[in-house]
Amino acid sequence: MENNQKLLDKVAPLLQKAEIVRKKYRFYQAVYNKLILMFLLGMLSLVLMVFFNNIGFSRWMARVMPAQNFGVIQFAMIAYWLLFFVLMIASYRFKNKFKQAEREILKIALDDIAPEFKFESHQQIPPQHIAESKLLPGFPPAKRNKKLPSLHNLNFGVLRGKVGNSSILMGDVNIINQGTYNSYLMFIPLLPHLLVTYNLVRPLFSKHRSTDYFGSHFVGMFAVVDFPKKFKGHTVILPDTLEKRVGYVAHTLQSLNLTRGQLVKMEDPEFEKHFVVYGTDQIEARYLLSPSLMQRITQLYQKINKPILLSFHKNKLYMGVRHAHGFLSLDKKKNLTETDVFGILYEDITTAVGIVEDLNLNRNIWNADTPVASN
Template identity: 35%
Template sequence: MERLIEKVYAEVSNELSIIYQKRKYTLFFQKIMWLITGAYFVLMLLNIGANYFPNSKNSFLSFFEQFKAAPNNPYANIYPIIGLVILLYPTAYGFARAFQKFKIKETQTIAKMVKMLFPKVSFAQNTAVPTNEIAKSKLFSWINVNSLMYSYGQLRSSTNDNVINIADIGIVEENISNKTIGSFMRIPILNIVLIIYQYVLKNIFTNKSADNVYYTFRGMFCWLRFKKSLNGHTVILTNNQRSKLDRFFSTHFKEEQKIHLEDPRFTDQFIVYGTDQIEARYVLSTALMERIVTLKEKFNQPILLSFQNQQMYLAIKNENGLFSFPSGKLASIKIIEELANDIETALQISTELKLN
């Protein structure tokens, strides 16, 4: 594999440099576009503030008087909007063009790399989101029919009579954080401040491309056949407060209970929920728990798993996505190594966990 990685890098190194430059242009227009929008929102807040000090002699606040509708100038309050449109149009057009060119080159190069590294694996980028599988996995507590989901490509491989599907997905979860923000959005003045933070400042100061800023989950999602037939489900989540709160407040999994396990190395990293204590322990043998911990170390990222019927689901968080390039310079063979390692590890999940 090492020689193959070196060959792939030699083939695409020039393309990686081109992609890096195209992304720089995209981020430049992205920052300018949102900087203009941010400045507009700040001026709008000051304009609103000026209404509370109508008698103020402050020369700065008096500047906004010219934007108040008056009998001799009834359309004065439209001028700032016209100005915003004039400023935003060229930068928005430049961003759209740069982003399109960047994404086309990125998807073409990713496809070339995957096909060179794994020629026997079926790979497609224009695939539908595996919505049903994501819902059946029960890994994401707050997903509902209105949740936004995106697909960036899917691998499919058949080994030892087992088919594994690997998708790169993005999900905007309907979680507690988003619901809280949604509630604050209904409060006048505060909603403008939140818009500036959520949709302006994040885009100005981030080094992520626009399509990656807002996802609650972005990363790899896999599903494959599990040899044991189950009546209920068992879900393995990262052991942190966020997982516990999301599960506690969810209305979808009231039949679940926390599963108590005795492996300290496993329980330090994971928290388990299921519909049946006995069945969960039947699924999570001591050997399987050890192999799951090892699998997490191989991915070096948070992982989520679930077992239901005769299916196993696995999600690995990756802020850049599996089939997208990370931020920063790309002129490194490490880019190829990480992609190859993630895909190879995923393809060997059945063997790694000894599911067959």
């Protein structure tokens, strides 16, 4: 970005103030997360002990619960919860302060980085778009409520604009799948405890996830692009993580994913190595994913080295790119005054725009008058 240094000079005072808030937020959050993990592991240990060795647990409780020990236990519990709530309040307080400073910086930065787009800090990608894309998994809720969406987007901030002839809406998303936590799966013994612990521990071992978004199914960029053609069916392209882990067994497991349609076998081995395709219409899916388009998607994945999700439905293309630190946001793990924060932001935006350009959507690669074949 040519004017990067000018932009840094313009917002330098704001970055310095935001960096002070960021450090405090990261400190309180780190200690708060450790207390949560300590509590979850303690509760999980107790549940496992009761489940597998109830007699032994009862004997242990009889030894530690005499009057002389009970006072110590009470004091420790009170001290723990007092510290827990103090850190929780401090963490959320500085998080909100950081978000306010971040939005102020982004409004100035995006005018320079993406002047052709309109930044709306208080708008968000509608949950309906996310649900219609079928890019994220869902589970039947134990209690249905048609008024409540099954997917919740907790993050705000969108960019609106055009890339060639294609209108694009891209925004920062933090997706909570309500169906998962309200589904019948939560009645399985131990599963709720294991799920919560897994969601907290997993970010520690994944470069695509962050402890900032505890319990989230997807964090990053989500875009909706108006397409030059209306489709009769639904085609979904997802990262093929199963293929890399279990090889030939993957196709059998993937074929059981009935919520997204039939498994579509493509003829590009390189594309198949990285992606799996589902569709309600096999012919339409193969028509859409021409050899040249599959090659462009594969090249794009190799270029940005981040999980990409795509789906075609009605007259729209839905895209998701996972970002550990979020989209249209500043990386909370890095020093704002010592790192190229706007270089990262610029890369995120050009990646989103590049997806549209790389797929040639702005050149109308499918003529709007050409009929789509269907079974």
